[in-house]
Amino acid sequence: MQDNKKAYVELKHINKTFNDYKASDDVSFSVEKGKLIGLLGPSGSGKTTILRILAGLENADSGEIYIDGKQVNNIPASKREIGFVFQNYALFRYKTVYDNIAFGLKIQKKSRAEIKERVYELIELVGLRGFEKRYPTQLSGGQRQRVAFARALATQPHLLLLDEPFAAIDAKVRKELRSWLRELINRVGITSIFVTHDQDEAIEVADQIIVTNKGRIEQVGTPVEVYGNPKTPFMAQFLGEPVLIKDYVSFNGFHSASDGKTAVIRPEFITVRKKNEFNPYPVTTEEGVVEGVSFRGNGLELRIRVHNEIVIANRPIGQELIEEGESVNLFLHKIYLVDDDKDEVDVVVNEAVRNNESVVI
Numbered sequence: 001m002q003d004n005k006k007a008y009v010e011l012k013h014i015n016k017t018f019n020d021y022k023a024s025d026d027v028s029f030s031v032e033k034g035k036l037i038g039l040l041g042p043s044g045s046g047k048t049t050i051l052r053i054l055a056g057l058e059n060a061d062s063g064e065i066y067i068d069g070k071q072v073n074n075i076p077a078s079k080r081e082i083g084f085v086f087q088n089y090a091l092f093r094y095k096t097v098y099d100n101i102a103f104g105l106k107i108q109k110k111s112r113a114e115i116k117e118r119v120y121e122l123i124e125l126v127g128l129r130g131f132e133k134r135y136p137t138q139l140s141g142g143q144r145q146r147v148a149f150a151r152a153l154a155t156q157p158h159l160l161l162l163d164e165p166f167a168a169i170d171a172k173v174r175k176e177l178r179s180w181l182r183e184l185i186n187r188v189g190i191t192s193i194f195v196t197h198d199q200d201e202a203i204e205v206a207d208q209i210i211v212t213n214k215g216r217i218e219q220v221g222t223p224v225e226v227y228g229n230p231k232t233p234f235m236a237q238f239l240g241e242p243v244l245i246k247d248y249v250s251f252n253g254f255h256s257a258s259d260g261k262t263a264v265i266r267p268e269f270i271t272v273r274k275k276n277e278f279n280p281y282p283v284t285t286e287e288g289v290v291e292g293v294s295f296r297g298n299g300l301e302l303r304i305r306v307h308n309e310i311v312i313a314n315r316p317i318g319q320e321l322i323e324e325g326e327s328v329n330l331f332l333h334k335i336y337l338v339d340d341d342k343d344e345v346d347v348v349v350n351e352a353v354r355n356n357e358s359v360v361i
């Protein structure tokens with residue numbers, strides 16, 4: 001990632017083809033020690049393949065893999081000192097929590113006393129004191145995943161790989177586990193890479209996000225960088241909850257926007273005002289009709305028809321309600337314009353914002 005910082009994990013020009021399909025296409029990236037990295041991308045984009053190649057569970061057709069400065073291409077998985085956590089828990093069903101966590105240490109032939117000390121340390125770390133005699137079926141999904149973390153960390157690996165670790169867990173617990181994982185990684189300080197197709201998860205948890213698409217790396221950066229500064233048409237359309245308008249011509253405030261391109265409009269690019277509310281940008285505002293209102297807990301999600309297009313906007317709760325069929329003022333702050341034939345994203349800002357043309361009262 002940053003060349004000036006020392007890479008702890010490094011992939012250089014990795015290629016991997018399954019039958020005729022390029023699952024990894026010239027994949028290169030590096031990871032600093034102690035960072036938590038999110039590998040994010042649509043289904044089939046090659047995330048798991050990268051993880052498996054790193055782990056030694058799959059051989060790359062070409063390219064180099066380095067961990068802590070050492071090339072590991074020819075080192076078998078069992079010798080790479082990597083811990084794994086998978087989405088389906090993969091705990092031993094007939095072993096207790098204690099024995100699950102102790103498993104790797106027993107293989108390493110550690111003494112009984114050493115094993116006991118380490119297992120209790122981990123049970124404490126993952127907050128499962130009192131659960132050591134239970135079997136996996138006597139635990140909740142979230143608790144099982146904590147055991148899986150403890151088991152993965154038991155042998156003190158140098159690198160932790162997590163493949164969709166929370167995918168099988170219900171939404172509320174998943175959110176709790178995200179912050180739990182973040183704190184755990186901070187405390188343990190282990191370099192970790194997790195695969196997810198859930199952008200919220202990657203954005204909330206990761207120090208750096210690596211986005212994959214069709215076997216290639218699309219963009220690498222902090223969550224703020226990849227979300228707020230998409231570098232490719234794919235990135236502009238993949239993140240957030242955008243509406244795409246093909247062959248976009250122009251909205252008020254965007255006269256310089258050229259046609260033939262696709263406009264990408266995220267809900268946060270739009271401010272919706274009722275007709276009786278003060279409108280600081282009357283010239284560059286559009287009028288729209290609300291065709292759908294959904295209550296989203298912390299606000300309203302509005303489907304608004306403007307010209308002949310539908311856009312989605314949010315309105316925070318606490319403001320006067322907007323109803324279906326209502327005419328509203330819609331101010332579009334900016335759009336991303338993409339042209340799939342050209343590998344670039346134009347960020348076009350509303351002329352009123354650029355010229356700071358707000359009406360002074």
Ligand SMILES: Nc1ncnc2c1ncn2[C@@H]1O[C@H](COP(=O)(O)OP(=O)(O)OP(=O)(O)O)[C@@H](O)[C@H]1O
Pocket residue numbers: 018019021022023041042043044045046047048049050197
């Ligand atoms: N062992 C294999 N044999 C044949 N094809 C494979 C194999 N492993 C992966 N593939 C193919 O390689 C492509 C990338 O798969 P991969 O599992 O890396 O994607 P992913 O981004 O992790 O997807 P998902 O989010 O669905 O798990 C897919 O088209 C998949 O079908």
